[in-house]
Amino acid sequence: MNIMMLLEMAASGCPERVAFVDPEIGASVSYQELFDAAGNMAAILRATNAERFAMLDVSNIGIPIGLFASGWAGIPYVPLNYRLTDPEIESLLERITPAYLVTELERVAGFDGREGVEVSSRSDFVELAREPGEPTDAWSMDPDDTAVLLFTSGTTGAPKAAVLRQKHLVSYILGSVEFMGADEEEAALVCVPPYHIAGIAAVLSSVYSGRRVVQLANFSADKWVQLARDEKITTAFVVPTMLSRIVDELGDATNADMPHLQSLSYGGGKMPLSVIQRAMELFPETDFTNAYGLTETSSTITVLGPDEHRLAAASNDESVRRRLVSVGVPLPGIELEIRDDEGALQPTGERGEIYVRGEQVSGEYEGRGSVVDSDGWFPTRDAGFVDGEGFLFIDGRADDVIVRGGENMSPGEIEDVLLEHPAVSDAAVVGIPSEEWGEAVVAALVISDAVTTAELQAWVKERMRSSRVPERLEFWDELPYNETGKLLRRVVKERLA
Amino acid sequence: MAALSAGQRLKSTVCATEIMVIAAPDEDIELQCGGATMTDGEGNAGGSVDADYAEGTALGKRYVNEDGGLELLCVKPGDGSLSAGGEVLKVKDAKKLPKTD
Numbered sequence: 001m002n003i004m005m006l007l008e009m010a011a012s013g014c015p016e017r018v019a020f021v022d023p024e025i026g027a028s029v030s031y032q033e034l035f036d037a038a039g040n041m042a043a044i045l046r047a048t049n050a051e052r053f054a055m056l057d058v059s060n061i062g063i064p065i066g067l068f069a070s071g072w073a074g075i076p077y078v079p080l081n082y083r084l085t086d087p088e089i090e091s092l093l094e095r096i097t098p099a100y101l102v103t104e105l106e107r108v109a110g111f112d113g114r115e116g117v118e119v120s121s122r123s124d125f126v127e128l129a130r131e132p133g134e135p136t137d138a139w140s141m142d143p144d145d146t147a148v149l150l151f152t153s154g155t156t157g158a159p160k161a162a163v164l165r166q167k168h169l170v171s172y173i174l175g176s177v178e179f180m181g182a183d184e185e186e187a188a189l190v191c192v193p194p195y196h197i198a199g200i201a202a203v204l205s206s207v208y209s210g211r212r213v214v215q216l217a218n219f220s221a222d223k224w225v226q227l228a229r230d231e232k233i234t235t236a237f238v239v240p241t242m243l244s245r246i247v248d249e250l251g252d253a254t255n256a257d258m259p260h261l262q263s264l265s266y267g268g269g270k271m272p273l274s275v276i277q278r279a280m281e282l283f284p285e286t287d288f289t290n291a292y293g294l295t296e297t298s299s300t301i302t303v304l305g306p307d308e309h310r311l312a313a314a315s316n317d318e319s320v321r322r323r324l325v326s327v328g329v330p331l332p333g334i335e336l337e338i339r340d341d342e343g344a345l346q347p348t349g350e351r352g353e354i355y356v357r358g359e360q361v362s363g364e365y366e367g368r369g370s371v372v373d374s375d376g377w378f379p380t381r382d383a384g385f386v387d388g389e390g391f392l393f394i395d396g397r398a399d400d401v402i403v404r405g406g407e408n409m410s411p412g413e414i415e416d417v418l419l420e421h422p423a424v425s426d427a428a429v430v431g432i433p434s435e436e437w438g439e440a441v442v443a444a445l446v447i448s449d450a451v452t453t454a455e456l457q458a459w460v461k462e463r464m465r466s467s468r469v470p471e472r473l474e475f476w477d478e479l480p481y482n483e484t485g486k487l488l489r490r491v492v493k494e495r496l497a
Numbered sequence: 498m499a500a501l502s503a504g505q506r507l508k509s510t511v512c513a514t515e516i517m518v519i520a521a522p523d524e525d526i527e528l529q530c531g532g533a534t535m536t537d538g539e540g541n542a543g544g545s546v547d548a549d550y551a552e553g554t555a556l557g558k559r560y561v562n563e564d565g566g567l568e569l570l571c572v573k574p575g576d577g578s579l580s581a582g583g584e585v586l587k588v589k590d591a592k593k594l595p596k597t598d
Contacts, residue, residue: 001503005506205597265597
């Protein structure tokens with residue numbers, strides 16, 4: 001198996017179709033051109049001593065060329081986060097040399113002459129790849145070759161490098177995408193950063209379905225709306241923060257007026273109910289899909305599909321309605337279990353740690369080995385529960401649980417109750433060290449109307465056991481999120497402790 | 498005859514067909530295309546497609562045997578049909594999934 005095989009098939013099925021468009025510079029590449037560029041670059045990579053291909057750049061046409069050329073040359077593709085500080089980038093680079101590095105022109109000089117790094121600017125790289133080159137031997141079909149090394153945004157310590165092998169990525173695509181499933185006029189707007197697993201999945205999925213990808217390098221809501229309309233975008237993926245900003249950007253409009261947008265999928269963090277409800281009003285014809293996955297699982301493992309969105313939104317039954325904030329059901333190739341701290345299976349509706357198993361699941365980190373158990377189960381460290389119909393609900397991280405006076409409680413439940421208060425627009429509940437209780441429940445809130453601590457405590461007390469009532473509440477201008485919309489609970493904890 | 502392994506790529510010796518093994522049973526399997534045994538070597542050896550196995554293969558389609566234990570992906574189409582131990586493989590219906598990324 002090799003991701004190159006996916007591109008080979010697309011290039012043979014629709015050679016003339018446009019594969020990637022970078023509207024910023026008006027450049028595009030067809031499927032055949034992308035295939036040829038990957039081959040040319042693979043020959044060049046094979047002639048160097050590079051053992052890794054590193055990409056330190058925003059979305060551009062060089063991204064798919066680099067990803068596929070790495071697969072062809074048989075070396076791991078390593079996208080780096082361009083938002084990191086120079087010392088952080090330097091320490092990651094040290095871990096992957098000898099490497100061939102592609103980056104933006106302004107950064108090139110900083111790496112010139114550095115030992116173990118052959119550096120090329122984005123424009124030189126793309127130009128070089130697109131010149132007629134020497135033919136090179138076929139790619140390896142060994143399923144165990146490493147396709148991608150992805151540094152995960154660890155909250156403590158040095159970032160871990162997740163190892164995704166060819167078999168994981170190819171299995172994910174074969175299990176979730178129909179070959180050439182896209183019509184000629186279909187176009188995907190990709191605005192997630194290329195160093196995120198969703199960015200890699202977007203490239204591979206689009207290629208296998210034969211879809212044109214329009215790249216948006218730096219997301220802003222106004223640019224997204226403009227580009228979606230100009231390019232008649234038919235499908236897009238966003239993280240919750242992006243959707244929230246898009247909804248804000250559309251303001252008081254009753255309709256987003258994007259009839260061409262057939263599907264809009266989202267994932268990467270918890271979607272606020274108010275945002276998805278408003279989005280469904282603004283895009284009445286659009287199919288919404290919630291996709292939950294992790295870097296270590298080669299992207300999506302569960303899906304809440306368009307029909308489930310519509311059913312939930314239209315239902316008067318609270319247990320059906322709340323599915324709008326569920327992440328749906330596992331993909332066909334994925335098995336899922338909820339386990340307690342001792343590893344025992346949790347009954348329906350009970351919170352525990354989410355375990356998954358399937359061909360696309362890696363669970364391996366470079367230098368640390370695999371955390372997958374002997375039966376193939378991967379502990380996600382995410383917590384959640386499954387309802388009676390098999391829908392999965394994410395409820396924070398497995399280690400987010402607050403233990404107050406020996407009683408375990410989920411911050412998510414308390415946050416949901418606080419968010420139901422009309423004056424509360426965002427909420428984070430954490431446990432902080434307490435001499436009396438071991439941990440005390442405290443909350444940071446963003447409010448949109450005047451409200452007192454006492455009022456909010458009473459609000460929680462009316463709806464939950466009194467042990468859940470935050471003993472301290474702080475009002476902040478905003479809560480800290482990472483760029484994909486994940487609440488930085490650790491930062492909240494530090495500020496409240 | 499040999500056991501097939503997932504990820505393995507094989508070529509027809511009598512037409513342009515190439516496949517990748519998605520899933521295979523543990524036992525040895527005689528995998529043929531156009532009535533001739535497939536190879537992981539050079540491919541088209543100049544023979545001709547057997548008329549009983551000449552329905553052709555289609556790019557991107559998956560082919561399965563009756564019990565579903567064998568599943569192949571066509572990565573290059575050709576004139577021959579795929580068969581295993583004499584059983585002609587059938588096209589597996591594509592399942593409709595929402596677009597996720």
